[in-house]
Amino acid sequence: MTDSNIDPSAAPTRPRERDLPADRAFVCDDCGARWYYDRRRCPDCGRSSTDAATVRLETGTVVATTTVETTPPDVRAPNHLALVRFDGVQVTAQAADGDLSPGDTVRFDGSHRLRESRERTDPRLLAVDDD
Amino acid sequence: MLLTIRTGMPTDVRVSGVGMTPFESDSRGSLVDLAATAAERAIADAGIDPSDVDALHFGNALAEALDESAGLANALAAALGLDGASADRIENTSATGASAFHRGVETLESGVESGDVEGGEDDTVLVVGAERMSAGDTRDVTEAISRLVHRREYAQGITLPSFGGLAAGAYLDRHDAPREALAAVAAKNHANAVDNPVAQLRKPIDVADALDSPVVAAPLRLYDCCPMSDGAAAVVLTRSDSASRSDPRVAGIASATGTHAVAERPDPLAIDSVSAAGERVFDRAGIDPDDVDVACIHDAFTVLELIELEELGFYETGTAWEATLDGETALDGDLPVNPGGGLKARGHPLGATGLSQIVELVWQLRGDLSEARRVAGAETGFAINVAGFGNNSVCTVLRA
Known part of the structure; x- marks a missing residue:
């Protein structure tokens, strides 16, 4: 039996992923694998995620898009969304506008509020101009 | 995978009775009454x-979120006079009803719930699913449903229709399919509901109506989405030793989870x-998709x-x-899909x-229905009920 089984003070304090901004993914200290949606262990090597670091996502490629007109209470409408493939993770997140298409290159940008009643802000997906 | 998959083992459980309330937008009476x-x-x-x-297994998804009380299975057992029966509540979001059914089949297969000392021959299980989505105002219900997604998805304002929009766009794009293809699903399922007295939306619509309805999550429009509903459905399950030979048999049932975060x-x-x-249900039932005569698909x-x-x-x-x-996939097609109108038009009270x-x-396999509703000669039926946007799926095969 390990200490954490019996000692409440040894309970792990995991990163609070709900508080992480949209542009950050977790990265495994041991093997470097990335994940975005919470898990207790690295999906590749199984190391505990308790002290996993986070990394800022750079540019990604749009897989699919939608513009939601009927949003839940408190959420601004329209809510432009895109499913985007980044290095090692795939993410659904807000986009700055409804102009994205599959195949576009995007990055996270700015600081925007989604729900009127909450302070939380997130960066949104923005097209990167291809030169 | 740490899974024990039983192969080629159809159950000997039969559905010996069925009943439901009409699905509607605003029912009278309490959830337990329904x-x-x-x-x-x-x-x-x-x-x-x-x-x-x-x-008794009672499926309900949203009671607490809509400020109804817990302890539903006990309240229902008392209302029905089932004193002494075992009872519990099952929850699996949009697939709550099928998960309750799955539990009922397992209860009979395990043979441990018999109320009589003689053993398993007379085991009888009642499975009931009910939801009263009108119990909360639309804002509360929408918020409760929006919390079914992963919490990091919730933080982005993502909802189940958002995933529908992303998938619909990807489907049309990848397969070079016209927007009318989605509208045709809605028009078919509405047409099937017209003669179904328990369906919520019995109004025929055509493809043009669907294409004209307001956008929900592009390219999905209002008529691409199921309504919010009140309603209840129930089945009595019995071991085949005591069931009538004309009662449809549960040839297979299987569940599987997928990723919670859709991305x-x-x-x-x-x-x-x-x-x-x-795959699991076809394996257990010992059949192929080609053998299915009628299918209820989670639309x-x-x-x-x-x-x-x-x-x-x-x-x-x-x-x-x-x-x-x-x-x-029309009622008179090679594979009639959603002959009762599906979630789209029969309605979608989550637990039911x-x-x-x-x-x-069961109605189709027993031949209970009028000619306008019946899939002629149906002997094998298939159903899939899906939680969230594919977080957890439950498949059932019934055979006449």
Whole structure:
């Protein structure tokens, strides 16, 4: 039996992923694998995620898009969304506008509020101009 | 995978009675009243007495979120006079009804719930699913449903219709399918509901109506989405030793989970929980998709009917839309899909939906329905009920 089984003070304090901004993914200290949606262990090597670091996502490629007109209470409408493939993770997140298409290159940008009643802000997906 | 998959082992459980309430936008009476009405109809249909029931499984998804009380299974057992029966509540979001049904089948297969000392021959299980989504105002219900997604998705304002929109856009784009293909699913399912007295939306619509309805999550429009509903459905399950030979048999039932966060699926059009549950159920029932005569598919959004038909092996990837436009999935087609109107038009009271699919299949397999509603000569029925946007799928095969 390990200490954490019996000692409440040894309970792990995991990163609070709900508080992480949209542009950050977790990265495994041991093997470097990335994940975005919470898990207790690295999906590749199984190391505990308790002290996993986070990394800022750079540019990604749009897989699919939608513009939601009927949003839940408190959420601004329209809510432009895109499913985007980044290095090692795939993410659904807000986009700055409804102009994205599959195949576009995007990055996270700015600081925007989604729900009127909450302070939380997130960066949104923005097209990167291809030169 | 740490899974024990039983192969080639159809169950000996039969559905000996079914009943449901009409699905509607705003029912009168309490949640337990609604459930009890469906339960009494199933008990009467089975020709048993409430005291014969050994176990009750009650499916309900949103009671607490909508400020109704917990302890629902006990309240229902008392209302029905099932004193002494074992009872519990099952919750699996949109697939709550099918999960309750799955539990009921397992209860009978395990044989441990018999109320009589003699053993398993007379085991009887009642499974009831009910939801009263009108219990909260639309804002509360929408908020409760929006919290079914992963919390990091919730933080982005993502909802189940958002996933429907992303998948629909990807489907049309990848398969070069016309927008009309989605509208055709809605028009078909509305047409099937017109003559179904328990359906919520019995209004025929055509493809043009669907294409004109307001955008919900582009390219999905209002008529691509199921309504919010009140309703209840119930079944009585019995071991085949005591059941009538004309009672449809549960040839197979299987569940599977998938990723919670939809973005973690490498392909947004591949829903692993659907394909895994489908493979398992066909394996257990010892049949192929080709053997199915009638199917109830979880069409919370029109695009889901197309994707699930492909993931389950009824159609090759990228071809279900053409089959739909060609009428293959209509009531008189090669594979009638959602003959009762589906979630789209029969309605989607979360806890009742999966059981209403079973009720529909039993009516079809027993030949209870009018000619306008009947799939001629149906002997094998299939149902899939899906939680969230593919977080957890439950598949059932019934045989006449």
